Amino acid sequence: MSARKDNIRITIFPNKSFQKYTDVIIKQIESCEKKTFPKNEAMAVKEEVSKRTNTLLIAYYEQDIQKEQCTQKLKSTSKPNDHQRKRANKPNMTITKEIIVVGYIIYSNISSTQMPVTRILKLCVHHSFRRIGLGEKLLRNVLERMDVPKRSKADLHVDVERTVAINLYKKVGFNIIKRIVDYYEVGRDAWLMEFIN
Ligand SMILES: CC(C)(COP(=O)(O)OP(=O)(O)OC[C@H]1O[C@@H](n2cnc3c(N)ncnc32)[C@H](O)[C@@H]1OP(=O)(O)O)[C@@H](O)C(=O)NCCC(=O)NCCS
Numbered sequence: 194m195s196a197r198k199d200n201i202r203i204t205i206f207p208n209k210s211f212q213k214y215t216d217v218i219i220k221q222i223e224s225c226e227k228k229t230f231p232k233n234e235a236m237a238v239k240e241e242v243s244k245r246t247n248t249l250l251i252a253y254y255e256q257d258i259q260k261e262q263c264t265q266k267l268k269s270t271s272k273p274n275d276h277q278r279k280r281a282n283k284p285n286m287t288i289t290k291e292i293i294v295v296g297y298i299i300y301s302n303i304s305s306t307q308m309p310v311t312r313i314l315k316l317c318v319h320h321s322f323r324r325i326g327l328g329e330k331l332l333r334n335v336l337e338r339m340d341v342p343k344r345s346k347a348d349l350h351v352d353v354e355r356t357v358a359i360n361l362y363k364k365v366g367f368n369i370i371k372r373i374v375d376y377y378e379v380g381r382d383a384w385l386m387e388f389i390n
Pocket of ligand 1: 316318361
């Protein structure tokens with residue numbers, strides 16, 4: 194994968210302009226899930242995204258792909274001359290656009306009688322694009338969209354062993370509230386973290 198940091202954009206997905214890339218984008222996210230998380234934590238992307246309360250943001254870049262197409266066909270009835278043969282064999286270059294997903298965040302909007310809660314369900318950055326500020330950008334983007342802490346609280350669960358993610362959450366303003374024993378499975382605990390202004 195190659196892209197300059199300033200070519201990477203963030204958008205809500207699915208959206209109209211990416212309609213024809215929907216399957217490809219979902220496949221990329223599923224592949225990232227499989228590579229990054231244990232089997233029982235890999236999210237069913239299509240299902241999660243289709244839930245009314247969930248929102249997915251992707252960090253992506255666009256790439257032009259040149260493809261060769263031999264469109265010219267020789268008529269079988271007449272014998273082609275050299276010029277016709279050359280033209281027939283000359284590949285037609287077509288350029289198509291590809292969307293490459295380099296990170297994503299999914300959050301849920303939980304309504305409550307008091308203040309609604311924005312729950313971060315998943316955050317992941319492709320390993321080749323880590324440490325350039327994308328995880329932080331995705332997370333801050335969600336907090337801004339949901340107007341945390343003015344109009345919404347924010348919280349999340351994170352595996353106590355995921356030090357890198359915990360560092361990121363702390364940097365952005367989340368604090369550890371409590372340890373939840375066996376949250377992921379027996380022997381794997383989570384921190385409940387909340388955004389504190
Ligand atoms: C956690 C994750 C999303 C971080 O994404 P990222 O884009 O690399 O993070 P950023 O570049 O935005 O870094 C922001 C902050 O996170 C922390 N951080 C990121 N990478 C770190 C590392 N390797 N070691 C220590 N702290 C790190 C730092 O506090 C960093 O701030 P700094 O650059 O000022 O030191 C990414 O490592 C990832 O996808 N990990 C696997 C999946 C995961 O654990 N997800 C979270 C649980 S669902």
